[in-house]
Structure formats: structure tokens, C-alpha cells
Amino acid sequence: MKQISSVQNPLIKSLIQLQDKAKNRKQSGTFVIEGQREIMLAQKGGYQLITVLFSPEIITHQQVQELIDPNTDLIEISKEVYQKLAYRDTTEGIIAVAQSKSLQLSDLQLRKNPLILVAEAPEKPGNIGALLRTADAANLDAVIIANPKSDLYNPNIIRSSVGSLFTTQIATGTTAEVIDYLNANHIAIYCATLQDSTYYHTQDYTGSTALVVGTEATGLTDEWRVASKKNIIIPMEGEIDSMNVSVAAAILLFEAKRQRRI
Structure with a gap:
């Protein structure tokens, strides 16, 4: 040796x-x-x-x-x-x-009625790692990063995800590519955004669903809001109007999981 x-x-x-x-x-x-x-x-x-x-x-x-x-x-x-x-x-x-593995959208293998998390342009490795841990906890079909700002094999992402990078299918692409992929696979898009939104728990996520989150600083681009089947919001009762992206994603994903267990 x-x-x-x-x-x-x-x-x-x-x-x-x-x-x-x-x-x-x-x-x-x-x-x-x-x-x-x-x-x-x-x-x-x-x-x-x-x-x-x-x-x-x-x-x-x-x-x-x-x-x-x-x-x-x-x-x-x-x-x-x-x-x-x-x-x-x-x-x-x-x-x-x-x-490394290919992170092409075409490589994703989805089950019937998939539940997917899409994150647009997340920058902080810690947030990406937390999103991946949430995805693993919810046993998602896939996580898609639109317009990635960080290399997903960054050691800080692997560390903060506690290995969850390896437990869920992951793909990357431009926002336009991801939207086209979701539409081509008949996956309903629900975007977490303040504009023209309704409370998240009023929507039905039992069919093929993609829940889309953006950064805390800038939110989602207009492309997502236009492509969305419904824009959704988590009611905020304090002084601020946003929360950590991984926390918001967890709330949305586990509501979808709750509906699918009924």
C-alpha cells in the first residue's frame, strides 16, 4: 500500500x-x-x-x-x-x-406524481446544504438548482448537507431550461413569492408538483412568477416579511407530504 x-x-x-x-x-x-x-x-x-x-x-x-x-x-x-x-x-x-455525476435535467428519473424542490440561484453553501438535508428528510424525487451560483461539489456544501448531496437526485439548469423541463413533464409549478400570492396551505400538491423558492434577498425572477400555476406565500405574523430559504422550503414540502398521506 x-x-x-x-x-x-x-x-x-x-x-x-x-x-x-x-x-x-x-x-x-x-x-x-x-x-x-x-x-x-x-x-x-x-x-x-x-x-x-x-x-x-x-x-x-x-x-x-x-x-x-x-x-x-x-x-x-x-x-x-x-x-x-x-x-x-x-x-x-x-x-x-x-x-462527479452528471447533473443534467435529462438524467433525472422521476416516479409517478413526483415532488420536486427547485431553488433559484442559491449562493450560500450553508443554505444549499440545508435545502439538501430538508430534501432528504422529505424523501423528494429531486432537487433542481436553477441558475446555480455555487459548484455543488464544494466541500462546504457536502459538509453542511451532512452527505445529503448524495441521497437525493440533483440537477441544474438555467431558469428557462428548468421551466421547460417541468412543463414538458406536466409538473405543476408553485412559486413561493409575495406577488399575487395565496396562502400555501390552500393549494393541492398531491399531483406532480414542483415547489420553487428563491433567495431571501431578491426572491424569484419574473420568469417563475409567469410560469407558476399558483404563487404561494407562508403567512408571516411578525415584523419581517421573509425567512431563511431552507426553513420556508421545509414548511412547503412537509405540507405537500402531509397532503399526500391523507
Whole structure:
């Protein structure tokens, strides 16, 4: 088994670049996963692991073998090298390099009467991660990011999603492409927006449904409001007129799930 003890090793330097730069991830078609649960969920979600690096001072070789596919290339690294690579404060001693997946709308495989979350132009990795956790909790058919501002394989998104990036189908596209896709698949569009809206709980989400949320700062673009079957709003009883996008998405999604259980 190969061993690396120097932080100056070319592979280690390339992995740091892979973590830090979206351009490197796009060009190589690979990204870095840190943590036992995240690696396990990535494999369960069909992601191919290329290389796994582990620190035997933190996790044993046997534990690593129990966690990953036996054909995966293993590299033993020193604790110093691991700490150089690790993104999180809490450490589990294992990092993987994985093959990215296609995020094309055409690759989505939807069940009958799908429930989809669409987020337009979310910027903060923490918000994207929280949206993905909500999507996993609701067992959605898909999450679609329209006009993405962040690379979805950003380590901060993987970390904040606690591996939920790997548990739900995800696709990206321009707003126009996403609207065309939803219309072509006869999926009703409900947009969370203040303009010309009605209370969210008055609508029927038992059929094929896409719930669309925008950023807290600017909301949704006019394209969505025009394409929407109905604009919906969550009643606000305080002084402010908006809430965190992941909280709003959770309220809408679990109302749809409630209706589907009746």
C-alpha cells in the first residue's frame, strides 16, 4: 500500500487544489469527500470512489476496508497530512476522491406524481446544504438548482448537507431550461413569492408538483412568477416579511407530504 507522510507530496497538493477550486473539480470531473458517513452515503448513492486516503492513527485499516468497496485504491497518510487535508474540526481520519455525476435535467428519473424542490440561484453553501438535508428528510424525487451560483461539489456544501448531496437526485439548469423541463413533464409549478400570492396551505400538491423558492434577498425572477400555476406565500405574523430559504422550503414540502398521506 502506498504511504504519504509529507504535505509537500504532489498528490496532496493537487487534492488541496481540488478542494479549494471549482475549476479544478470541473476539469478533472472529481471531488473530495471527507468523513465516514459522507463516504458511505456517496457509495450508496452510486458515486464511484477513485482513491481513499486514511490516517491509521485515527481509523484502522480494517475499519476502512469495512467501509469502502474492496477494489478502491487505498493510500495511508500521516496524521499531519490528514490534518492538512481535513476540512472539518471533528476528524474521522478518512478522505475520498470521487467521480462527479452528471447533473443534467435529462438524467433525472422521476416516479409517478413526483415532488420536486427547485431553488433559484442559491449562493450560500450553508443554505444549499440545508435545502439538501430538508430534501432528504422529505424523501423528494429531486432537487433542481436553477441558475446555480455555487459548484455543488464544494466541500462546504457536502459538509453542511451532512452527505445529503448524495441521497437525493440533483440537477441544474438555467431558469428557462428548468421551466421547460417541468412543463414538458406536466409538473405543476408553485412559486413561493409575495406577488399575487395565496396562502400555501390552500393549494393541492398531491399531483406532480414542483415547489420553487428563491433567495431571501431578491426572491424569484419574473420568469417563475409567469410560469407558476399558483404563487404561494407562508403567512408571516411578525415584523419581517421573509425567512431563511431552507426553513420556508421545509414548511412547503412537509405540507405537500402531509397532503399526500391523507
